[in-house]
Amino acid sequence: MRFSEAAGRKVVSTSTAGTVGQIDGFVVDPQTHSLVALTVKKSRHGDTLLWSSVTAFGVDAVTVQAADAITKCNDAVAALSGKDRRMIGKRVLNTGGEDLGAVTDADFDPATGRLTTLRLESGDIDGERLVAIGSYAAVVHRDA
Amino acid sequence: MSRLLRTSEVTRRPVVTLAGQDVAQIKDVVFSAGGGAVIGFTLAGRGLFSGPLNQALPWASVMALGPDAVMIRHEEVFAPSATVLDGSASSVGSGGDVLGSQVLTESGTELGTVVDVILETAEAGGGHCDVVGYEVAASEKLGTNGTRVFIPLPDTLAASSEHLIVPDSATRFVAHDLAGFGAAVKAFRHELEGPT
Amino acid sequence: MSWWVWLVVGVVVITVVLVGLLIVQMRRRRGGAIVNQSQSTGDRGLGDEQAAADL
Numbered sequence: 001m002r003f004s005e006a007a008g009r010k011v012v013s014t015s016t017a018g019t020v021g022q023i024d025g026f027v028v029d030p031q032t033h034s035l036v037a038l039t040v041k042k043s044r045h046g047d048t049l050l051w052s053s054v055t056a057f058g059v060d061a062v063t064v065q066a067a068d069a070i071t072k073c074n075d076a077v078a079a080l081s082g083k084d085r086r087m088i089g090k091r092v093l094n095t096g097g098e099d100l101g102a103v104t105d106a107d108f109d110p111a112t113g114r115l116t117t118l119r120l121e122s123g124d125i126d127g128e129r130l131v132a133i134g135s136y137a138a139v140v141h142r143d144a
Numbered sequence: 145m146s147r148l149l150r151t152s153e154v155t156r157r158p159v160v161t162l163a164g165q166d167v168a169q170i171k172d173v174v175f176s177a178g179g180g181a182v183i184g185f186t187l188a189g190r191g192l193f194s195g196p197l198n199q200a201l202p203w204a205s206v207m208a209l210g211p212d213a214v215m216i217r218h219e220e221v222f223a224p225s226a227t228v229l230d231g232s233a234s235s236v237g238s239g240g241d242v243l244g245s246q247v248l249t250e251s252g253t254e255l256g257t258v259v260d261v262i263l264e265t266a267e268a269g270g271g272h273c274d275v276v277g278y279e280v281a282a283s284e285k286l287g288t289n290g291t292r293v294f295i296p297l298p299d300t301l302a303a304s305s306e307h308l309i310v311p312d313s314a315t316r317f318v319a320h321d322l323a324g325f326g327a328a329v330k331a332f333r334h335e336l337e338g339p340t
Numbered sequence: 341m342s343w344w345v346w347l348v349v350g351v352v353v354i355t356v357v358l359v360g361l362l363i364v365q366m367r368r369r370r371g372g373a374i375v376n377q378s379q380s381t382g383d384r385g386l387g388d389e390q391a392a393a394d395l
Binding site for chain 2: 093094095096097098099131132133134135136137138139
């Protein structure tokens with residue numbers, strides 16, 4: 001699933017069947033190449049939905065057990081979120097110091113939260129190759 | 145496989161850690177008078193208002209000298225400037241900078257002034273990085289007044305911020321473009337090594 | 341004080357800031373190539389091959 005498709009999707013509680021928020025952004029841990037959390041807007045409980053609290057990432061909605069699955073940002077997530085860690089629009093450098101262009105979109109596996117592909121104007125990069133996301137650039141391994 | 149590049153392409157290039165932070169940018173390339181090996185780089189801060197840093201990047205800590213960035217493992221690899229610069233370079237403002245100095249042959253003919261320095265480095269990061277020649281704004285002695293030519297260097301060189309000394313035979317291996325320069329350096333060094 | 345005093349003060353401040361910026365840029369200076377006389381041959385950097393291997 002693409003980040004661009006998934007953004008804006010509503011978050012629905014399976015216990016009350018009510019909409020409890022809307023997906024705003026994605027928090028990626030470059031070390032594990034996967035999503036650790038989603039940022040959420042329009043929620044009264046907070047702005048963070050940990051990936052572990054997601055019941056299912058569906059085609060039309062993200063389901064959670066209850067509205068309080070959405071929490072305030074914790075330290076671990078805060079360290080990986082913020083403007084400096086945002087992946088979309090970031091310059092991509094490989095470990096050989098070549099600029100590959102900016103990230104236009106990314107794909108993740110809705111079942112596991114794994115980052116599968118980084119989409120760049122110059123082509124796609126396997127999510128496994130991601131090393132880190134910093135203020136200047138996202139660093140990826142050079143082609144094998 | 146190795147490639148040639150100008151030092152002016154390297155300077156101002158950002159220094160980026162594996163964490164994706166641009167921690168500095170390259171200011172000067174520092175190379176050894178004996179052998180021409182690149183010892184390291186002096187650094188300037190990033191951003192409009194930042195000046196030169198008193199830290200340097202030793203060549204041994206460079207992971208990759210890429211076309212768009214110099215990659216390092218982390219910021220802790222920076223060393224005090226004194227480790228790459230010798231006393232003479234740090235005591236005088238522009239001390240040791242060979243850009244703008246005169247190229248003289250061993251027999252005392254002036255060939256021109258240095259406008260750039262040519263480095264040879266391995267295609268894939270790591271490995272060696274050596275100064276192999278100069279780009280020179282030629283004097284009339286080279287017959288091509290005002291044009292820019294490339295002069296190869298022997299393995300050992302005598303250089304200061306005032307003069308650079310090259311063997312007389314270097315003039316026969318002058319190249320007019322960087323593409324042909326790699327071969328000229330090889331031919332020149334081969335001749336110096338071989339029995340004459 | 342009359343208006344032109346403020347004008348002069350403004351112009352002076354802007355000039356000082358511009359000169360300061362120029363000095364900073366001069367200090368950054370076009371990169372150079374510095375020759376190090378004290379380092380001898382044989383001690384050639386190998387590059388951080390260990391780091392490259394770690395990846």
